[in-house]
Amino acid sequence: MGKLLTMDYAIEIKNLKKIFFERKGFTEILRCPFKRKEGKLVLYNVNLGIEKGSIFCLLGPNGAGKTTLIKIICTLILPTEGKVFVNGVDVEKEEWRAKGFIGLVTGEERSFFWRLSGRENLLFFASLYNIHGKKASKKVSEVLEIVRIDDPKKRYQEYSGGMKQRLGIARALLGNPEILLMDEPTKSLDPIAAEELRKFLKEKLCRELKTTIFFTTHQLNEAEKLASKIAIINKGEIKVSGTLDELMSGVKQDNVDLDKMYAYYVNS
Amino acid sequence: MPIMSIRKILSFIRKDAIINMSYRTIFLMSFVRIISSTLIFFFMAKLFRKPEYFPFVLIGIAFTSYLYTSLGTFSSRFRDEQAAGTLEAMLVAPTKTKDIFIGIGAWDYLFTTFRVFIYILLGVLFFGVNLNNANILAAILILCLSIICFSCMGISAAGLVLIFKRMNPVTWIIGGFTGLVGGVYFPVEILPIWIRGISYILPLTYSLKGLRGALLYGNSIRELMPEILLLCIFIIVLFPLSTLIFKKAMKKTKIDGSLVHY
Numbered sequence: 001m002g003k004l005l006t007m008d009y010a011i012e013i014k015n016l017k018k019i020f021f022e023r024k025g026f027t028e029i030l031r032c033p034f035k036r037k038e039g040k041l042v043l044y045n046v047n048l049g050i051e052k053g054s055i056f057c058l059l060g061p062n063g064a065g066k067t068t069l070i071k072i073i074c075t076l077i078l079p080t081e082g083k084v085f086v087n088g089v090d091v092e093k094e095e096w097r098a099k100g101f102i103g104l105v106t107g108e109e110r111s112f113f114w115r116l117s118g119r120e121n122l123l124f125f126a127s128l129y130n131i132h133g134k135k136a137s138k139k140v141s142e143v144l145e146i147v148r149i150d151d152p153k154k155r156y157q158e159y160s161g162g163m164k165q166r167l168g169i170a171r172a173l174l175g176n177p178e179i180l181l182m183d184e185p186t187k188s189l190d191p192i193a194a195e196e197l198r199k200f201l202k203e204k205l206c207r208e209l210k211t212t213i214f215f216t217t218h219q220l221n222e223a224e225k226l227a228s229k230i231a232i233i234n235k236g237e238i239k240v241s242g243t244l245d246e247l248m249s250g251v252k253q254d255n256v257d258l259d260k261m262y263a264y265y266v267n268s
Numbered sequence: 269m270p271i272m273s274i275r276k277i278l279s280f281i282r283k284d285a286i287i288n289m290s291y292r293t294i295f296l297m298s299f300v301r302i303i304s305s306t307l308i309f310f311f312m313a314k315l316f317r318k319p320e321y322f323p324f325v326l327i328g329i330a331f332t333s334y335l336y337t338s339l340g341t342f343s344s345r346f347r348d349e350q351a352a353g354t355l356e357a358m359l360v361a362p363t364k365t366k367d368i369f370i371g372i373g374a375w376d377y378l379f380t381t382f383r384v385f386i387y388i389l390l391g392v393l394f395f396g397v398n399l400n401n402a403n404i405l406a407a408i409l410i411l412c413l414s415i416i417c418f419s420c421m422g423i424s425a426a427g428l429v430l431i432f433k434r435m436n437p438v439t440w441i442i443g444g445f446t447g448l449v450g451g452v453y454f455p456v457e458i459l460p461i462w463i464r465g466i467s468y469i470l471p472l473t474y475s476l477k478g479l480r481g482a483l484l485y486g487n488s489i490r491e492l493m494p495e496i497l498l499l500c501i502f503i504i505v506l507f508p509l510s511t512l513i514f515k516k517a518m519k520k521t522k523i524d525g526s527l528v529h530y
Contacts, residue, residue, distance in 0.1 A: 020525055068525065074360050078522045099362040110353035113283065115290045120283070127279035128361035128368075130272055171357065 009049045009085070010101075010179050010212035011056075011073060016046035016082035018068055018236070042068050043236040046082070050229075052178075055206050055213045057227035059220070061266060065236040066216035070183050073214070074104045086179060103172030103180045107187035109164045112156045118167050119144070119152035122174065129175035143170040146204065162193040169197075173205075180205065182215035186222060198226050220258045232265040239265040273367045280371030281378060288375065302386050305329060310395050323397045327480050328452040330387035331411070333380050335446060335472050338418035339439045341376040342369065342426035347433070350527075359527070365518065373422070377415070401486030407479055410492065413499040414475035420506035421471075427510070427517035430527070442470070451476045471502040 019039035043065045050056040058066050071077040073084055075095045084091045091098040112121045119140060126136040144152050147166040159167065165188060172180055185201075186194035205211040217223055223230050224244060231241040240247055248256055251264045289295055306326065313322035349355035349372065358368050391397035425439050446452060449463055450472035456464055467473045478495035481487035489496070521527040 071525070076356060076359060076522065076527055077525045078519070080523075096362060096364070099360065102360065104357070104360045106353075106356070108353050108356075111357045113287060113352070113354060115287045116283065120286060124279050124283045125357065125361065127276050128358060128363040130276075130362065132275045132279075175362065 008052065010052045010054075010087060011048070011050040011214060012085040012088075013046050013048040013069075013073075014083045014085075016043055016069075016072065016084065017041075017080050018043040018065075018072065018077070019080045041236055043072075043079075046233075046236075046238055048231060048238065048241060050212060050214055052212055053206065053210050054228045055202065055215070055226055057223040057230045058214070058216045058233055059218065059223045059230055059262070060216070060233035061218055064233045066218075066233060067183055069233075070104075070181050070214070070216060074102050074181055075099060100175070101178045103175060103177030105165075105168045105172045105180065105182040105185055107165075107184035109161065109188060112164070112167065112171075114157040115155065117153050117155055118149060118159065118163075118170075121156055121167065122152075122170060125171050126174050131174065139174060140170075143173045146170065146173060147200070161188040162190065165189055165193075165197070177211065179212045179214065182213065184217055185215055186217070186219070194222075198222065202226060220262055224258060232262065234266045239268055273364070273370075276363060276367050277371045277374050281374050284375030288379070298383070299386065302383055303390065306387060306390050306395065319396075322395060323391065323484055324455075324480065325453055326387060326391045326395075326397060327483060328476055330384045331414070331476060331479050332446065332450070332452045332472065333383060334377075334411075334415055335418045335421075335450075335475075336443065337373075337376050337380040338415070338422035339425055339443055340422075341373040342419075342422040343429040343439060345372045345376070346426050347429055355527075369423070369426075369514075373419070399483055402483045403486050403488060404482075406487065406489045406492055407482035409489065410475060410478035410482060410495060410499065413496065413503065414471065414479075417471045417475070417499055417502045417506060420503065420510040423510035424506075424513045427514035430514075430517040430521050433526075446470060446472050449473075471499060471506075474498045474502075 019041050021039045046069065048056075058069065060066050068077060072079050073086065073091065075091050075098060078092060086098045087101045089098045089101070112118075113124070116124070122140040122143065123136055126132070126139055131139050140152075147170045149163060149166055149170065156164070156167070165185065169185075172182075182201075186197055189197060201213055201215075206213055213226075215226070227244070229241065229243055230247060232239045232247070240250060242250075247265070248261055251261050253260060253264065256264075309325045309329070310322050313319060313325070346355070349358065359365070388397070388399070392399055421442060445466060449456065449459060449467040450470050451467060452472070456467040456473055459467065474495040478492050478499070481492055481495070518527070
């Protein structure tokens with residue numbers, strides 16, 4: 001098979017590097033007013049290609065750089081070096097176009113208006129996705145049905161953790177995104193709700209709606225159950241990338257299981 | 269403005285109206301404040317036997333609320349959205365930052381307009397303020413210019429809040445000075461000459477002078493031309509400056525990853 005071109009990838013990341021420069025404290029400013037504080041390297045030499053219609057998992061421990069990478073893809077953070085393309089569109093140069101392809105789901109519960117109902121929240125966000133009036137109402141009903149929220153008139157503050165997470169997915173689906181970015185999507189869900197969500201992502205979104213899903217997690221079983229390809233990241237560096245079988249066969253140990261494989265690459 | 273942007277801004281207004289009206293007590297208390305401040309200045313005018321003072325100060329306090337709204341709304345609402353986590357969700361949507369910005373402030377401007385209307389209505393109906401000679405067209409023109417001018421200051425304030433998070437230096441400096449030297453409570457002419465210099469560099473001074481001229485004395489647009497021109501000059505200087513400050517602040521926060529930090 002020939003090499004895939006930029007346009008064949010839903011997401012393509014080339015030589016990405018991100019350094020965060022911490023703010024100087026008052027005493028540091030007085031001591032060395034012109035010296036820049038040393039930066040913290042959070043992503044280094046990241047190269048990834050996520051094929052259209054696939055489920056890709058970015059696996060790594062806390063603080064590995066997963067969330068930063070997602071935020072760079074969805075234009076909330078600018079990279080220090082390197083490029084990110086979404087459906088062939090440079091997210092830094094054509095932010096506006098790139099946003100049109102993306103839906104973002106965060107593990108955060110605090111991204112809705114607590115005094116509004118679930119439906120009112122979605123109607124508001126629908127307008128930001130250029131859907132208004134009757135079309136918005138229809139679209140909101142459609143996504144509420146997809147994520148199976150049957151009590152959308154309740155205020156958001158009255159929703160359970162699982163319902164909030166589903167509403168987050170419903171919002172991300174409003175703009176019919178070709179790519180769904182999910183940052184630890186099952187973080188606040190109980191095991192049954194998490195399993196339901198995984199099934200929904202795989203069967204409904206990926207298989208039926210052909211959505212490309214890029215998700216982060218630090219749960220091995222989640223990556224195993226859901227992803228067609230996995231990348232393991234630690235300290236800002238992609239340690240390995242491939243199918244689960246490829247990852248397992250790359251471990252030079254006997255009786256390899258998921259935990260051993262993960263530890264092997266994280267510590268490599 | 270494209271129709272899509274207008275519809276988005278209307279969505280912001282609808283959303284904020286639902287949220288604000290859900291806090292019924294606070295909503296009602298804002299009207300109580302209007303009545304109490306109107307009464308305070310009415311009785312002060314009576315106490316000093318200066319009936320002409322009440323219409324003067326009524327216009328001052330009513331229309332200065334646009335300045336405070338402009339300075340406060342963008343910065344505090346941006347911070348609120350940051351803290352609530354909703355800013356991230358908005359910024360990921362394919363909506364221009366400009367539309368989000370206007371949308372975030374739209375409800376506050378609308379509510380301020382309603383409050384100003386109540387102030388004026390109370391003054392005319394119950395406290396003998398005479399607006400029979402008012403030149404409404406001139407007043408609307410000066411008000412529009414003033415709102416644009418004040419919004420520019422608000423945009424700069426929001427940019428600084430994005431960087432400094434808690435501090436809002438523009439609001440502190442301008443908000444603090446206007447009460448004293450902007451001609452809100454007394455004419456700037458009674459100030460010592462060295463303080464008067466500050467009032468001449470504040471757009472509020474010309475805004476209030478123009479509004480009083482139009483509403484209380486029925487001055488024509490030609491008579492109000494000096495104030496109109498000065499407000500235009502402020503806009504010409506402040507608009508590109510505030511846009512630049514905000515753009516730079518956005519870029520900086522995107523580089524250091526603090527756009528959604530609070």
